[in-house]
Amino acid sequence: MHALHKILMEHAKPKRMSVMPGEFLEIEPDVFAVGVGLNPEDLGQLETDLAELGVKEFPPRDKIFAFLDHGAPAPSAGIAAAHKRWLEFFRARGITVTDGGAGISHLILPERGLVAPGTVIALADSHTPTMGAVGAFAAPVAGGTLSLFALGRCWMDAPQVNLVKIEGRLQRDVFARDVALHINGCLGQHGAQDKAVEFSGSYVRDLSMDMRFTLCNMGTEIGSAASYIQPDSTTLDWVGGRVKKPFKVFDTDPDFAYEETHEFDISRLRPQVAAPHAPDNVKPVEEVEGRHVDQAYLGSCASGRLEDIVVAAEILKGRKVHPNVRFIVTPGSREVLRAATRLGYIEVLHEANAIVTNAGCGACPGLHGGILAPGEVAITCTTRNFEGRMGTGAEIYLASPATVAASAVEGRIASPLRYL
Structure with missing residues (x-):
């Protein structure tokens, strides 16, 4: 089993x-x-x-x-x-x-x-x-x-389980959200429909918990019923100071037969962008670089964690958001917001003229905190870019927090390479 x-x-x-x-x-x-x-x-x-x-x-x-x-x-x-x-x-x-x-x-x-x-x-x-x-x-x-x-x-339902093995080491301007987008583009929105997806491989073993959450979040966008990463020392260290009740780690039997296995080598992966209007309409950033943006947005359950805010602050330090861009940052939780404040990253964002909101879902579900006008273009690290999700008649490009921050500085979709 x-x-x-x-x-x-x-x-x-x-x-x-x-x-x-x-x-x-x-x-x-x-x-x-x-x-x-x-x-x-x-x-x-x-x-x-x-x-x-x-x-x-x-x-x-x-x-x-x-x-x-x-x-x-x-x-x-x-x-x-x-x-x-x-x-x-x-x-x-x-x-x-x-x-x-x-x-x-x-x-x-x-x-x-x-x-x-x-x-x-x-x-x-x-x-x-x-x-x-x-x-x-x-x-x-x-x-x-x-x-x-x-x-x-x-x-x-007890789902069938697909295995996604990810090997290799990322280049310095590529992040876990890029990996998630790449897999999304390769497998498509129905690539694991109603199945569970286990993520494994050398890349996953080296991931922080923040980025493991980002990877598992992507499972939804390939249709999966559940995502899973086998607990290891990284997991146990993270939950150790948080969980008060006893828990049990389960292991997969060595002879378990996965429904499908997909293997990815991400060593040469470039920053990825999902163009309107589907999360699997994924392209290298170079193919859409230069498209003007009216809004850049960092947040959501996909990319609203401390590491996401850190990379954005590192890019914005000593710089300003482009005057024609609204750069909105919505931390995923109060714990994230407090940590980012304590470490000085929120101050960096304020100095750069970013708009920092309270923690929550924010603009991702299209309710408030960053709604787009007809004809406007946003680059975001929210979960989805379906037509009308953040405003009628608008365009949404999905990208990593680094690409979003670089684009906020330039006023157009930009690779983060020159900032890292």
């Missing part, structure tokens, strides 16, 4: 002795995370459904965590009203709710030690696979929310 199947086996109800790909399992997750909604009508339907079932108390209350990471602070009266209703719903039932500046669920859960190796996380958000970087089974749940509230359980 694969480690992911062993994790599911451990959490199956009733208890299982084995799990095979394709099986439909009743799972009791360690964590059920839910976003504070933007639509009060959705809450009304949930309350009606719970009342019909006679559910007054949530059995897994200590496992439920609510996050205020989309549209926070509220950008409109309508969203503010929706937040108010959802917050009242959660607080009345004793559910822990993060404040609007705490950050993105995918960052906060591992940072606070709530997600660890061998755990199962259920979250109604497509980028939940990000947390597979710690060796957890982290899968988005589309349905099943009602059963999670009522019973603390949901149904999950």
Whole structure:
């Protein structure tokens, strides 16, 4: 069995002795995370459904965590009203709710030690696979929310598993986000549809945790149900000071047969850019270099971590953002923002005339904090560049934080090489 199947086996109800790909399992997750909604009508339907079932108390209350990471602070009266209703719903039932500046669920859960190796996380958000970087089974749940509230359980498919082996060492102007974009472009948006993806190889073994999260985040953009990196000393060192409960590391059996194996040598990879309007429309930066930009954006659950802010600050130190560009920096979590402030990187960004916001999802889902006007062009390290995602009639180019920062300085898409 694969480690992911062993994790599911451990959490199956009733208890299982084995799990095979394709099986439909009743799972009791360690964590059920839910976003504070933007639509009060959705809450009304949930309350009606719970009342019909006679559910007054949530059995897994200590496992439920609510996050205020989309549209926070509220950008409109309508969203503010929706937040108010959802917050009242959660607080009345004793559910822990993060404040609007705490950050993105995918960052906060591992940072606070709530997600660890061998755990199962259920979250109604497509980028939940990000947390597979710690060796957890982290899968988005589309349905099943009602059963999670009522019973603390949901149904999950045991996925087939693809292996992505990445070998080599990057050149100095190339980063993990470039690797993620490159793989995205090669495999396509459906390259691992409804499967799990394990990332391995010499490159992955040498990666920091920040960049492992970035790599696993990309799994969503190739259609995967879960991403996974086998826990090692880097993982255990990172979770060691965070996780308070016992956890278990599972290993994949040596004879496990992967559904597909994809191998990449990234030694000669150049900086990558995903051009409008698809995350897999990926090209070397040289092919789009010189395209003017109105906005540069650093943030999201893909690239809103400390290392992302560090590389941007290093490029901007002693320089100014181009006068025709808005360079917006949205840290992924308060922990990231505090660390970047303590180390002096936020001051560097302010000196360069960047706009630093509170932690959260920010402009990535197109709600606030960097919406584009028709005809405007942005280069960002957010998750997706679908048409209309950050504003009707706008163009979004995806790139690494280094490429985004270099472009912010020049006012056009630019390679970061000359700045590093």
